[in-house]
Amino acid sequence: MSTLPSSVSSHSSLRWAVSDVLTIARRNLLAVVRIPTALVFMIIQPIMFVILFRYVFGAVIKVPGGSYVNFLIPGILVQTMVFGSVGTAIGLAEDLQKGLIERFRALPMARLAVLAGRTISDMFRNVLVLVIITGVGFAVGFRPHGGFVAYIQASLLMLVFAYCLSWGFAFIGLAAPNSEAAQAITFPIIFPLTFASAIFIPVLKMPGWLRPFAINQPISQTADAVRGLMLGTPHGASTWIALAWALGAILVLAPLAVNRYRKAA
């Protein structure tokens, strides 16, 4: 034992909390690298949606401005980011199932690090997916004219939105009995939010009873903002409304998830 370097460390607790978050995030990202099939599945789905809507349904969908592919890709990107945040539920449910969270709870690490590390690593995974699907979009004829800065702003907006949402999925992951159930629980939440939205078609074409929901729900607002920024078209206050939803979501969902983490084991 005397040959080992000293174990004494003198960092402040805040520095250790940051270190814990990074350790957990790094561990999660290594899993992304080690099981590339998971990432492939995350990418295949939006690609299928791109092909389906661009080439199968696209011909009969009329949008303002005329180019459906330009309408579609920003929507698909938002959908992909939201679906990506569902991964948070599955990842945490798996960790819980395998007893890893139990082990973490017996360590003198920062209480928040497991959740923060998970949501942050999932956001990084989302960045990777975003880059790939953006490439796919350009390959099928997506030609935005909003400018580079606005494009980056749009990308950041949807990443932030998905990040805030992922705290809700963190809660679901911790509350579900296993990862399969976690996935099943997220579906009825995600499905109406992404399909009764401005992602694939203009909401004004939806039936009157659905329209108020479809227009005002957070994913539509985010899709409107992202589309407006990318295409350089007017999008009203949707950016601010989307950010407000994101902020509201994290303020409500993060304490829920943290509280659940304290109890889960």
Added chain:
Amino acid sequence: MSEYAVEAFNIVRTFSDGDVRALDGVSLQVPTGQVFGLLGPNGSGKTTMVRILATILSPTSGSATVAGFDVVKQSNQVRRHIGLAGQADTVDENLTGFENLRMIGLLNHLNKAYVVAKSRQLLDDFGLSDAANRITKTYSGGMRRRLDLAAALVASPPILFLDEPTTGLDPQSRQDLWGIIERLVESGTTVLLTTQYLDEADRLAKQLVVLDHGKIIAEGTSAELKMRMGTTVLVLNFNTTNDALRAQPLLADLSSKPANIEGTVVEMTVDNGPATTADALRRIDAAGITLAGLALREPSLDDVFLNLTGHKAEDAPSDEPVAKGRRHSRKVHS
């Protein structure tokens, strides 16, 4: 450290809004620097006790200190002094052996250079250095268990909780693990070990408590426990259940405890194995009953249970969500 590494006072833990009483007033004192055994069948409350002491679960009532710190109010200090490993072998399957240890070391807030050196040393000590850079998904059960134990040791904790460390292991891995635990105790570590196996407790633990339905039903050294139940078990095999039933009353006075009949088998604890066996054979022969087989064996946990509780260990309802079944019954904890 003080005389006792772990002290628990009247710990009660209920699940499902009080419907299940996993622990029902357990008190124990674990002397510093030795192996203390917590013996009991599935569902007896062993795992719940360990989880409370490891600050994973809080007690419904009662209090406990580990390394002198309260497990509820000073849980973070407790976590700096403990290591936890067990049958769940909670290693990260997507990381290599080395990465697993490194991660646990960093989360213990040890400095990086130390963690790297200590991880390598542990992998070496536990015969895992060849597999250090392999993903643990490819590890055998024994390797995973050793890595799990190594992870609990990265921070060199003075107190180690081992929850059924050898359950499900092959005999060789079991021996290896026992050797490791013995070396740890020689170097001053206090170990709280839960087990279903009397031979394991016998080999490792200086003192034991026996848990059943969340209560301590016996305590003492392993020798004391065995003394209470006779030194050996005589197993007599008959050809028919009728023969067994006829033989049993003939042998009743050979043991201070009632004999146990199951089908064609009669089992009884006896104080003087060979002499009693000879006596038993003479009586059976005199009654004209043919014996199909016989054996003398060391008492097992089953025998301890039968003697202490009047029911077999495996008959205990497994109402406690034990670690093995935890992943399926997790909801019970909420």
